[in-house]
Amino acid sequence: MSDYNFAYLDEQTKRMIRRAILKGLAVPGYQVPFASREMPMPYGWGTGGVQVTAACLTPDDTVKVIDQGADDTTNAVSIRKFFEKTAGVATTTSTAAADLIQTRHRIPEEPLREDQILVYQVPIPEPLRFLEPRETETRKMHSLEEYGLMHVKLYEDIARHGHIATSYAYPVMVEDRYVMDPSPIPKFDNPKLESAAIQLFGAGREQRIYALPPHTRVVSLDFDDHPFDPSRADHPCALCGAEGSYLDEVITDDRGGRMFVCSDTDFCETRRDAAKDEVAA
């Protein structure tokens, strides 16, 4: 049991996953069923993303893994170690230096390039699931483009709250054809779904892979008179001063003190380093 194949999965399995990825890229936003394997980490902890990453990796690649935007959260560390051990690839925390980035719940702030791949871990790939629990029915709705129900939900939100009350996993329309769940990224990240990089989405437990090829048109669902609003924080980052980044709220004491800092740790550190260099120069 000591010898694993490169990146854990056997070659046949990787070929099967690559076929699903290629099909996903050919039909953007369409959920391709694939025979997800049991992985040595639990379902719901990134097995889909890990399988997609394993199928894409080559020995020369450099990998970055983030969870909640950070490289140092426990699950990101655990997955990064997994690839260090089973694939022996180089790892990095720098967004710019990575060939492949596996993520849970965020898109890096720094725009990605055409030679990069972003792999998302997806818990529930079906955007219609909470409106219609049956897989047989949701597949039919996708194939017939019956998406009226999706807008009924948004209508209900506005009627009740005056706003669309979906703040993460905000559904999008891909190339005017498939409604897609972008995984539980905050809606703040939705505009970044139109990217130069290849974006791959892996749902292990639900056995689905889907994809966005570079520069695919991705539109967040909305109404003409209630347009999609990605919502920005009204403070700058307390550490690096960034104004357009997604912020985590950190409770600093038990008297109600709190501060807001970049959720993307690499972005924040890079900015702080640059500021230091400027001071030094």
Added chain:
Amino acid sequence: MYVAVKGGEKAIDTAHAWLAEERRGDRDVADLSVAQIREQLALAVNRVMAEGALYDPDLAALAIKQARGDLIEAIFLIRAYRTTQARFGHSEPVDTGKMRCDRRISATFKDAPGGQVLGPTFDYTHRLIDFALAAEDQAANASQVEAQSGDAAAAEMPRITDFLDRDGLIQPELRDDTTPPDMTREPLAYPANRALRLQALARGDEGFLLGMAYSTQRGYGRNHPFVGELRVGRVDVEMEIPELGFAITVGEVTLTECETVNQFVGSKSEPPQFTRGYGLVLGHTERKAISMALVDRALRWQELDEDNSGAPAQDEEFVLAHADNIQATGFLEHIKLPHYVDFQSELELIRKLRAEAQAAQMVRQPEAAE
């Protein structure tokens, strides 16, 4: 100054070290050997093999040891190991009719060719804690009665349902030589056929299937089952070797098989017949095999032209999508992972909505403020 939480890597290493220490427990107590687990906790080993879908008692025992006795965790270890194994080929279908039975009972006939063989069962024990076992005195709990092992096997044991089948009293199972789908190689698609359903149930969680089966007995998709036959024993596994051109025996596995005889169906054109439910599980796993047969029978409502009463056990998507404990436990426990990005966006939204609601209230009741 505040520094963003660091040290995830160190925390994980420390946690793992602590876990290893906890697993070992008090070092004054002797270490438990894998062989001891395999021999003395055999039913736990059987469950891990069945739901891990891998027949290897030593490996299952090791997994139980590593998992500190958490069987779902052990099943998980087995499944993850199983994925990494190359597949050389597949066996011929096993012939459970030729099973060398340690146990074989029928609840539908008092006696039948081959007889009722009770075998090693808890069924008629009194559930009294046996404090003698705590004394660890080997001699004291050695059996007074000479256990008879496997020699019921000598007798021919035709299947009970074959008797009913011969008289046309039970719905026949038609022979089908198409290769069954393989859920470990293809994604589960609905509607599933019966072969695929049985496959999913065979490795499904025992507790889940027990609950589903029990619900059918209590009226949610009732199907009036009788245990036509329950048999536990060993069967040969044969595999065709391409170089030889014929099948040879490559090993032996213990299986538990349950065939239920259920309420009959009939129509104007067809006289009534009993129907069947089927359960087959790796190892000695009776509760699971019987549960599986009841659930299998409940899921067959469409094929047997019955009404869907809306019972959970009749709902193929519901049962199959939730039977796998490795999927279930992973997804359930993933809510322990950080979700603060999502929570942050919810927090902002709810603050905004509350601020607006309060502002609106102020507008409505300006005089109240005075």
Added chain:
Amino acid sequence: MTPLLSVRNLSKSYGAQLGCNAVSFDLFPGEVMGIVGESGSGKSTLLNCIAGHIAQDRGQVVYDTRADGPRDTVTMPEPERRMLGRTDWAFVHQNPRDGLRMNVSAGGNVGERLMAVGARNYGDIRDTAQDWLGRVEIAAGRIDDRPSTFSGGMQQRLQIARNLVTAPRLVFMDEPTGGLDVSVQARLLDMLRELVREMGLSVILVTHDLAVVRLLAHRLMVMKSGEVVETGLTDQVLDDPQHAYTQLLVSSVLHV
């Protein structure tokens, strides 16, 4: 004149049990056709076969589509049939729970068909929903309430609004006044008659209640054991029934 709907030799059986046998008829624009008979006569089976909710065994259902003229909806690809079902056709169920989304507000229920065909302006959708609630006499203030808080009569009126909002040309109704009190029934019938006239709707109306067809239907089809036993103008059939079964139906009503 081209019929809006042309049913030819429509048959459906459930094993040995006959649903409906070789039924043929034409329905012209603006016409209301009543189908009457006792329960088990096959009238609901016929309605559901025509609407495409259950598969027929034999026969054609030719509909004069807006875009391509007469088409057999039985052989039409499913996406097109489903599109018809949510635009140019409407189906009013006896039990409003079968035709409404009970966990969605009244406004959302009425707006759903609009959104399904691409309406993307919240304000417009809401205005249209408000307008329709008014037409079916539901107070404007109830637009954000869920139908579960409505009375049976209000639920039925909401179901009608939800169906008619896309201005369909053909409406199927299955015992639309079935579960309602007599006084509530009368009000609903008045409203239906008004809407049918105003919108020029063609309707296939299934009921066992002869008073309902007397009020709404231009023509009648009487069914017994899956067969059509008599057809004709409503007054003619009710006042001068020819078939023994129709005579029985009519007399049993008069004796009530």
